Amino acid sequence: MDTMENDAASADLELIVHGPAGAAKPETRLWLRMLSTTKLITTEIRRRLRTEFGATLPQFDLMAQLYREKNGLRLGELSRRTMVTNGNVTGLVERLESDGLVKRVTPDRDRRVTVAQLTPAGAKLFAAMAVAHEAWLRDLMADVDRAMVAELWSDIGKVKTSVRNHLSGSEFE
């Protein structure tokens, strides 16, 4: 496959849905643009994690959760927070454990459960990854002025609130 083909395929992401008249409504256009932009950034972050840290995005997300919860998290909880399936979380934790970045412990407060925690080495690595992650996002959004970044944050918050108010049934069924 050549680059032109791929440019076309990528541009397609904003065009996956057409109404019968061929013109998408404003909300659909916005949604497709949000989706394609999110995919573009996610792909780039995956690439940089791999190149600069030899890490995957699920590893990064999982370590981020453990970094926030110093007491550790059960694997089921980790799975819910990261949207990684239960089965995959186990494999990811085992891999991180064998790299010395995560350990599984039975906390004193509840002897019945096992939780995963970052090791000091894991916490140190994640802190470095988080700093890099922030720098990557500044770099990727370098051409967007700060006021617009703040306004987008606020306005997308309004979209999020609207979506939450219009979810069908339980959000978490």
Add this chain to the structure above:
Amino acid sequence: MDTMENDAASADLELIVHGPAGAAKPETRLWLRMLSTTKLITTEIRRRLRTEFGATLPQFDLMAQLYREKNGLRLGELSRRTMVTNGNVTGLVERLESDGLVKRVTPDRDRRVTVAQLTPAGAKLFAAMAVAHEAWLRDLMADVDRAMVAELWSDIGKVKTSVRNHLSGSEFE
């Protein structure tokens, strides 16, 4: 798991990364909000596709691509355009074929390849799904005024352009 636990987990999506000081930079905050909003909408669309059409999001994406390309697409091309892996595309196409929604043909213009096309029943179903999809997005964004929807579309376009201008190496390596 109870609802409160899940609300907490969901809110977490905007908090997965902290700088050492605990406060994320504006670009990171914007990114996490884009990500969490996109996930919220994607989850809701998945739910509605399942409930109202008994369909999955990959099926919908795949049919959307075929709807646009009346001449059909090779499975490898379908995979690239939908970000579904090659192996999964084959299974999806077989499933849609057995439902009478997709057919595989050898086009006259190139007898060496096989492409997947929507059947008339598949095209009819997808058109109905696309109309519903647009209505869902209007519904989900009902509390956001039209001017803000248009402005967000434009401003997120600027983010997208900035990201494209700052990708490391080839976007499609």
